[in-house]
Amino acid sequence: MKESDYTVRVVIRVEPKIQTGPVSPDVQMKAVTKKKFKYKSLLTYAAFVGPALLFFLVIQILPFLMGVYYSFTSWNGVSSVVEWVGFENYKKIFTDDKTFFNSFMFTTKFMFAAVIISNLIGFGFALLLNAALKTRNILRTVFFIPNVIGGLLLGFIWQFIFVKGFASLGNMTDIGFFKMPWLGDETTAFWGIVIVFAWQISGYMMVIYVAALQGVDNSLLEAARIDGASNWTLLTKIIIPLILPAFTICFFLTISMAFKIFDLNISLTGGGPFNSTQSVAINIYQEAFQNNRYGLGTAKSILFFVVVAVFTTIQVMVTKKKEVQA
Amino acid sequence: MGNRYTKRTFVLEIIGIVIGLIFLIPFYFVLVNSVKPFAAILIDAAAWPKEFMFSNYAKVWEIINFPRAFWNSLVITVFSNIGLVIISSMAAWKMVRTPGKFSKILFVIFVSAMVIPFQTVMIPLMKVGGTLGLTNSIPGLIIMYFGFGVPLSLFLYHGFVKTVPIEIEESAMIDGCSQFGVFWRIVFPLLKPITVTVIILNTLWIWNDYLLPLLVLQDAELRTIPLAASSFFAQYTKQWDMGLAALVLGITPIIIFFLFLQKHIIKGIASGSIK
Numbered sequence: 115m116k117e118s119d120y121t122v123r124v125v126i127r128v129e130p131k132i133q134t135g136p137v138s139p140d141v142q143m144k145a146v147t148k149k150k151f152k153y154k155s156l157l158t159y160a161a162f163v164g165p166a167l168l169f170f171l172v173i174q175i176l177p178f179l180m181g182v183y184y185s186f187t188s189w190n191g192v193s194s195v196v197e198w199v200g201f202e203n204y205k206k207i208f209t210d211d212k213t214f215f216n217s218f219m220f221t222t223k224f225m226f227a228a229v230i231i232s233n234l235i236g237f238g239f240a241l242l243l244n245a246a247l248k249t250r251n252i253l254r255t256v257f258f259i260p261n262v263i264g265g266l267l268l269g270f271i272w273q274f275i276f277v278k279g280f281a282s283l284g285n286m287t288d289i290g291f292f293k294m295p296w297l298g299d300e301t302t303a304f305w306g307i308v309i310v311f312a313w314q315i316s317g318y319m320m321v322i323y324v325a326a327l328q329g330v331d332n333s334l335l336e337a338a339r340i341d342g343a344s345n346w347t348l349l350t351k352i353i354i355p356l357i358l359p360a361f362t363i364c365f366f367l368t369i370s371m372a373f374k375i376f377d378l379n380i381s382l383t384g385g386g387p388f389n390s391t392q393s394v395a396i397n398i399y400q401e402a403f404q405n406n407r408y409g410l411g412t413a414k415s416i417l418f419f420v421v422v423a424v425f426t427t428i429q430v431m432v433t434k435k436k437e438v439q440a
Numbered sequence: 441m442g443n444r445y446t447k448r449t450f451v452l453e454i455i456g457i458v459i460g461l462i463f464l465i466p467f468y469f470v471l472v473n474s475v476k477p478f479a480a481i482l483i484d485a486a487a488w489p490k491e492f493m494f495s496n497y498a499k500v501w502e503i504i505n506f507p508r509a510f511w512n513s514l515v516i517t518v519f520s521n522i523g524l525v526i527i528s529s530m531a532a533w534k535m536v537r538t539p540g541k542f543s544k545i546l547f548v549i550f551v552s553a554m555v556i557p558f559q560t561v562m563i564p565l566m567k568v569g570g571t572l573g574l575t576n577s578i579p580g581l582i583i584m585y586f587g588f589g590v591p592l593s594l595f596l597y598h599g600f601v602k603t604v605p606i607e608i609e610e611s612a613m614i615d616g617c618s619q620f621g622v623f624w625r626i627v628f629p630l631l632k633p634i635t636v637t638v639i640i641l642n643t644l645w646i647w648n649d650y651l652l653p654l655l656v657l658q659d660a661e662l663r664t665i666p667l668a669a670s671s672f673f674a675q676y677t678k679q680w681d682m683g684l685a686a687l688v689l690g691i692t693p694i695i696i697f698f699l700f701l702q703k704h705i706i707k708g709i710a711s712g713s714i715k
Contacts, residue, residue, distance in 0.1 A: 155538075158534070158619045159534055159538060161620075162530045162531055162533065162534035162619070162623075163530075163531040163534050163535060163546070165526075165527040165530070165531070166527040166528055166530070166531035166590050166594060167531065167546070169527065169583065169586040169587040169590060170550065170553070170587055170590045170591065172568065172572075172587060173561075173565065173568075173583070173584050173586070173587020173588060174553055174556065174561055174587050174588065174591075175549075175553070176564075176568060177561045177562075177563075177564035177565040177567075177568050178553075178556060178560060178561055178564075180564035180567070180568070181560060181561065181563060181564045184563070184564060191563075191566075191567075239459075242452060242455070242456050242459075243456075245448075245449055245452045246445060246449055247449065247452060247453045247456055248445075248453060249453060249456060249457060249460075252460070253456050253457075253460050254706065255699075255702055256460045256463055256464060257460070257463060258698075258702075258706060259695065259698065260463070261644075262644055262648075262694050262695065262697070262698040262705075263648070263691050263694060263695070264647070264648025264649070264650065264666055264694075265648070265650070266648070266650040266666045266669065266670060267648075267666065267669055267687055267690050267691055270669065270673055270683070270687055271466055271470055271687055271691075272466065274469065274470065274473070274485075274680055274683070274684060274687075275465075275466050275469055275470075278469075278473070278481060278482075278485040278680065279465075279466070279469040279485050279486065281485070282484055282485040282486035282487075283486060285484075286486055313463070313466075318709065321706050321709050321710050321713075322709075322710060322713050324710070325710040325711075363713055367713065370555075373557075374557050374558070374559070376559070376650075376651055377648075377650045377651065377666075381670065381673070394559075395557070395559045398559045398563075399559065399562075399651070402562075402563045403655070408563055411563050412563050412564065415557070415559050415560040415561075415562075415563060416560060418557055418559060418560060419555075419556055419557055419560040422555060422557050423555050426555060
């Protein structure tokens, strides 16, 4: 709906632009100045858009296209001879690379757990803050703080919490949860990363959900309440359908953040124990910069791009469809 | 939902405070243990320190060369921000004000690039960066941030420019003001709210970024705060007395930034994501 709104506005705006062009009674003169005018406006267009476009093309698009090419080669990053190997790298990834497959499975599982949990918590926080609490502003700050700290430092912080902090809490309270071998085996390492991710991201999601909740018309809720609707019905039948766009955004953000996880992963578990928590991003990084197999690394990174693109597009399509129905 | 302070609100308030405290526990652990001697951390990490020992901080300050790392992070963040604001606002304004197929296609390309994961670009980028002399240099890293930051910044400006009325620009143009004059003197000041959002989002990203600086900067002299912290942990594994002091030093600047500007930051995050 927004898009069509803009196009209408754009069409209206075209007219004055044309009128500001020089108008000359002489037809030939008109043609010349018109050409000059066009040339000049092209130049200013280039002056305004050029810098952004140049940096963007050189830093992102050129390497991206080169990556597509290198993924069909045996490039090792050092030698100048780059040998074309066709689909060899891709074949290898699909048939003969168990670590990549495992890291892919880990990342997918992690994504589902992380997206669900951080959105549940974030939405819960938003509902909580939407009530007329006295401590609302302080709580908002507290819930949001972890988000301003980068994933790398957070991972180190939580490594300490899991290993030393939880052990102390376990001794103090005798609660089994704290006495588990945190980060020491596959399961606790997996959930460890999920916990830290949720701790970092839910405040962010909360901010988006709060903004959406503030847009919900209070009189609508009052009317429903007078009609005898319970809080649960209000939530599921009115509030959630009304703020579905916020869910689209939050799911989009968390899916792409979780799928691309790197910093937090590398500082919290380093991919261990036994590569069980190695994300795809880490796998690609190591393939290229530690094993020096750049060709194979780029092939993986292209697959990674395709998966991220497909995941996020499907998700946006599905939730958008729901928005329309609602 | 309700505006009156009821019993239910009171219960919610208590729940909120309890969750808030749980949320802060990690900070308690980090702060408290950063001033303990190593042996005391091993005995009981949850206990309040018997004495406050700041020698951990003094040692770490030297080892990671904190002033240097802080300065590098600051320079990179500030100049990347300035450049991104200039190039994206100019491009976005011109693209909105020149409707047509070309602008539309350009916009779609910029925006769809946001889906490309960094890992897909990083390997060939190192080759491009090496050829252009952008590696192992702070200005080089800043130029790379220009390239990576443009799509989101331009997208935000693009959406905002559409809401700015064109009439003022037109009358200024008729009065003989040049395009640059119109943009910098009339349009840019009007873009201030979205400029704040763009700066906040880019600052949180660039200040905390780890992988790009890791790949680009090799000299110890050039390290940013995340790089200094990670190389410290690689050297001093499990030496939590100093490690925690390093973490406190590392997170303090950005937390101060947040606490000072939190109203703008939270507003900026909300508006930046919804658009």
